[in-house]
Amino acid sequence: MRPDSQRRKFESILAPADIRINGDRPWDLQVHDDRLYSRVLASGTLGAGEAYMDGWWDADALDQLICRAVSAGLEYQLKPWHLLGDVVIARMKNLQKPGRAFQVGKIHYDLGNDLFEAMLDKRMNYSCGYWADADTLDDAQTAKLDLVARKLMLEQDMRVLDIGCGWGGAARYFAEQYGVEVVGVTVSRSQLELGQEIVAGLPIELRLQDYRELNETFDRIYSIGMFEHVGHKNYRAYFNVVKRCLDEGGLFLLHTIGTNVTRPSVDPWIARYIFPNAELPSAKQITRAAESVLLLEDWHNFGPDYERTLKYWHENFEAAWPELCINYDDRFRRAWRYYLLSSAGSFRARANQLWQIVWSTGRNGDIYRPARIR
Numbered sequence: 001m002r003p004d005s006q007r008r009k010f011e012s013i014l015a016p017a018d019i020r021i022n023g024d025r026p027w028d029l030q031v032h033d034d035r036l037y038s039r040v041l042a043s044g045t046l047g048a049g050e051a052y053m054d055g056w057w058d059a060d061a062l063d064q065l066i067c068r069a070v071s072a073g074l075e076y077q078l079k080p081w082h083l084l085g086d087v088v089i090a091r092m093k094n095l096q097k098p099g100r101a102f103q104v105g106k107i108h109y110d111l112g113n114d115l116f117e118a119m120l121d122k123r124m125n126y127s128c129g130y131w132a133d134a135d136t137l138d139d140a141q142t143a144k145l146d147l148v149a150r151k152l153m154l155e156q157d158m159r160v161l162d163i164g165c166g167w168g169g170a171a172r173y174f175a176e177q178y179g180v181e182v183v184g185v186t187v188s189r190s191q192l193e194l195g196q197e198i199v200a201g202l203p204i205e206l207r208l209q210d211y212r213e214l215n216e217t218f219d220r221i222y223s224i225g226m227f228e229h230v231g232h233k234n235y236r237a238y239f240n241v242v243k244r245c246l247d248e249g250g251l252f253l254l255h256t257i258g259t260n261v262t263r264p265s266v267d268p269w270i271a272r273y274i275f276p277n278a279e280l281p282s283a284k285q286i287t288r289a290a291e292s293v294l295l296l297e298d299w300h301n302f303g304p305d306y307e308r309t310l311k312y313w314h315e316n317f318e319a320a321w322p323e324l325c326i327n328y329d330d331r332f333r334r335a336w337r338y339y340l341l342s343s344a345g346s347f348r349a350r351a352n353q354l355w356q357i358v359w360s361t362g363r364n365g366d367i368y369r370p371a372r373i374r
Helices: 003-017 036-053 062-071 081-092 103-109 113-119 137-152 169-178 189-198 232-245 268-273 283-290 304-324 330-348
Strands: 159-163 181-186 204-208 218-224 246-259 295-301 352-360
Touching: 003 036, 003 062, 036 268, 036 330, 062 330, 103 189, 113 189, 113 304, 137 169, 137 218, 137 246, 137 304, 137 352, 159 169, 169 181, 169 204, 181 189, 189 204, 218 232, 232 246, 232 283, 246 283, 268 330, 283 352, 304 330, 304 352, 330 352
Parallel strands: 159 181, 159 218, 181 204, 218 246
Antiparallel strands: 246 352, 295 352
């Protein structure tokens, strides 16, 4: 296809989203290299992300552009045949089996603690904040932790399990505010090393451990922002681990990103450059996996709050770039900007959700009273 024909084809794809090439609106696409058209037509959203990393295009409001593109379903018009093999592999193989459990830790979470310290809130929560009454990132993350604690009905001296503990910020909050003992597991050595410093002196044990190895009893269990790495072939096993570790009268809270439609893999650019082996669960997948294992007590969706969280992370990242650039190059900066702002746009389009779900064992006969939601 001739270059002028490629541009016309590209313009026709963008038209339903009201995105113009070199237009004057914040969400319009500013093209710096005409090879962009053939690259995106050939490689879809993977090519679009890679071209952004290479500086071939920009947008003043990248999150708005992505929101418009997702809302118009443009990604479904950009499904190159040569990438369908990745979908088949994700459907057929267990990409999150025990032997691959630590890959995402090494590739993403071990990037550098300096990066995450600069980007996140003071407790280093790498998950959606709760913005009902919050004005700052710190307040939104504290509100999220308070919401989790109230939903779990935490009480002093309870033994609590944190599946995917990150840098220990949630565990520290619960230990300090509620007097509980926490065991946290992570697949990132960098998270573990800094986390052990963060929780020093508190009744908290952090471990480098795959969740499948857990076999001990806890009064409460929570998992915040980790389920996205479990994979559909392991969902049932995951809930069975929770069941065997949960005391008869216990509660389990799952905080996870969710998708509206069941699909076996995430966006190919995200999978290649940000979160290897990631997979967003659908509501159907979650309920099917937990059916007859745990009793569903409460389901809360505050997906729009993730857009605001991501925008704050992006602002913090850009503000810290003069220091971060010592350890990261400009291509990484563009990749990270694309990751944060494209994710924000996707949440604004309501293509992704943020769920907090509470289960019990269903064996103690008590009635669960959901926490008051502000």
